[in-house]
Amino acid sequence: SGSVRGAVFYDGTAKEWSMANSGSRLRFKASSDLGNGQSAYVNYEFGVDAGTGSIQTGSTKRLAFVGMKGDWGSLSLGAQWSTMFNVVGTYIDPSYVYGGLGYWGNGNGPYRNANSVAVTTDLGGFSVSADAVMTPSTGDDIDRATVGTSLSVGGLSMGIAYADYASGGNDVTGIAGAMSLAGVDFMGGYTDVDNVGSGFGINAKLAGVRVAYEESDSYADPRIWGNYAIGLGGGAKVIFEIMNDGTDTDGVGMLRFDF
Numbered sequence: 001s002g003s004v005r006g007a008v009f010y011d012g013t014a015k016e017w018s019m020a021n022s023g024s025r026l027r028f029k030a031s032s033d034l035g036n037g038q039s040a041y042v043n044y045e046f047g048v049d050a051g052t053g054s055i056q057t058g059s060t061k062r063l064a065f066v067g068m069k070g071d072w073g074s075l076s077l078g079a080q081w082s083t084m085f086n087v088v089g090t091y092i093d094p095s096y097v098y099g100g101l102g103y104w105g106n107g108n109g110p111y112r113n114a115n116s117v118a119v120t121t122d123l124g125g126f127s128v129s130a131d132a133v134m135t136p137s138t139g140d141d142i143d144r145a146t147v148g149t150s151l152s153v154g155g156l157s158m159g160i161a162y163a164d165y166a167s168g169g170n171d172v173t174g175i176a177g178a179m180s181l182a183g184v185d186f187m188g189g190y191t192d193v194d195n196v197g198s199g200f201g202i203n204a205k206l207a208g209v210r211v212a213y214e215e216s217d218s219y220a221d222p223r224i225w226g227n228y229a230i231g232l233g234g235g236a237k238v239i240f241e242i243m244n245d246g247t248d249t250d251g252v253g254m255l256r257f258d259f
Contacts, residue, residue: 002026005256006050007097012248021051022097022254025062038070043080061112073121080118082110083131084174087148087159091176092189092201094210097252098225098243102201105216106193108163108172113144126151140166148174155179159189169195221246235259 007022026048031041045063047056067076082089089109093100103109118131127150133143148161158177165171176189188202197217203210211226225243232238239254 001029001259002045002048003256003258004048004050005254007252007254010249010251012250019051021049022252022256024048024050027063034068036070038068040066040068042066059114061114063112067118073119076118078116079112079114080116080131082113082116083118083129083146083148084109084161084163084172085111087129087150087161088174088176088189088191091159091178091187092191092214094187094203095212095225096227096229096239096241096254098223098241098250099201099203099212099214101216101219101223102189102199102214103174103191105199105214106191106196106218108165108170108193108196109174109191110144110163138166142166146172219245 002025003023005022005024007020009018009020011018024047026046028044029042031039033039043063043065047062049056061079063080065076065078065080067074089100089103089111092103100109113131113133115135116131116133118129120127120129122128128147130145130147132145134141135143144163144165146161146163148159150157150159156177156179158175160175163172171194172191174189174191176187178185178187180186183206185205186202188200190198190200192198199214199216201212201214203212209226209228213222213224215222223243223245225241227239227241230238235258237256239256240252242249242251
């Protein structure tokens with residue numbers, strides 16, 4: 001399986017149009033039944049540049065992990081989605097290209113974690129997850145530890161997470177949530193990085209059109225962005241997204257095929 005994403009970008013600063021890749025990847029998945037309700041699974045992803053027609057090398061920040069799961073929860077090791085993003089970031093950044101300022105704007109909003117160990121379980125109706133980043137040759141056994149919980153109360157879904165950094169001084173707290181009201185889907189969240197600043201993002205979706213507003217203390221101006229996706233069937237879709245950062249307006253039109 002995988003996803004091929006070719007896009008035409010407009011750079012408002014350079015006043016330039018260009019065609020480039022936008023996150024294409026090739027994916028391999030496998031799983032095995034271990035008996036007694038247990039299973040093992042693996043996921044590999046390789047970044048592919050749909051603009052130049054090449055396999056991306058170096059740190060592509062794609063997923064590559066192995067794990068086990070059962071009634072008790074799951075345990076996985078490798079390069080995988082961070083607890084902070086799964087619990088908080090997904091509410092703040094549902095964009096394709098330009099979103100997430102309220103999540104990553106102050107420098108410590110991880111999407112994927114390399115060299116990580118992650119666990120999930122359910123405790124009394126709460127979904128609890130945690131991860132530890134354990135990068136070799138850093139001088140610390142655990143470089144960053146994160147714990148988070150997700151819960152639903154009525155029509156409100158929310159997540160809370162906290163990340164502790166071994167380096168000290170830049171720990172992260174995040175809280176986010178989502179609900180539907182009068183046919184409009186609302187999502188948003190808040191993050192705070194110790195000794196750096198805070199950020200937030202809110203977005204709403206109606207009739208397939210999503211509009212968002214985001215701020216970060218590390219950026220002078222807020223960002224406003226919006227997108228719309230048209231499903232063509234068979235895994236294909238056309239996506240339009242536009243963003244203004246207070247100075248310039250950028251945009252992208254993307255043809256995406258998931259297989």
